[in-house]
Amino acid sequence: MLVPCRLLWIAAALWSGSSAYSQTVTATLLGTVTDPAGAAIVGARVTATEINTQVSVSRDTNPSGNYEFPYLKPGLYRITVEMAGFKREVRENLDVVVDTTFRADMKLQVGDVKETVLVTAEIPVLQTDRSDTGRRLEEILLAEMPLGVNRNFQSLLDLVPGTTEASFQHSQFFNAT
Secondary structure (H helix, E strand, O other), rough: OOOHHHHHHHHHHHHHHHHOOOOOOEEEEEEEEEEOOOOEEOOOOOOOOOEOOOEEEEOOOOOOOEEEEEEEOEEEEEEEEOOOEEEEEEEEEEOOOOOOOOEEEEOOOOOOOOOOOOOOOOOOOOOOOOOOOOOOHHHHHHHHOOOHHOOOOOHHHHHHOOOOOOOOOOOOOOOOO
């Protein structure tokens, strides 16, 4: 009688462990490479280089002119695109943040590949690749925020529009003595 009960507990433990979620520690960098007329460029060589470590990965664009670098470590990246008959395009200081999808579309100019177009400033684009929203909270911003009771990070929920203030009456966490 005890053996089937133990087997049931073991099966339940194994099943519940397989459905556990893990924390994301990578990001995705993607985009589309086009010519001056807006047509997709197939087979362009796209290289993403992490600026601090100089580690780089390369991909060729697909038949739709798209490229994707999944599972990148967060950091500052440089994107270089090369294709015969076009000037090389370089985009610097792309801040790829953990658990985000960063889009960097590139438009190549006709010319010799020895010529380089360096993009240093651009208008931030609207995120259309994912439906979630978020913000990166820097340490200095958190230090200056009005976090309320005991400077608890859970008080940040009170700052979100449309939420009600947290009640501390029966919470062991907030009333610890």
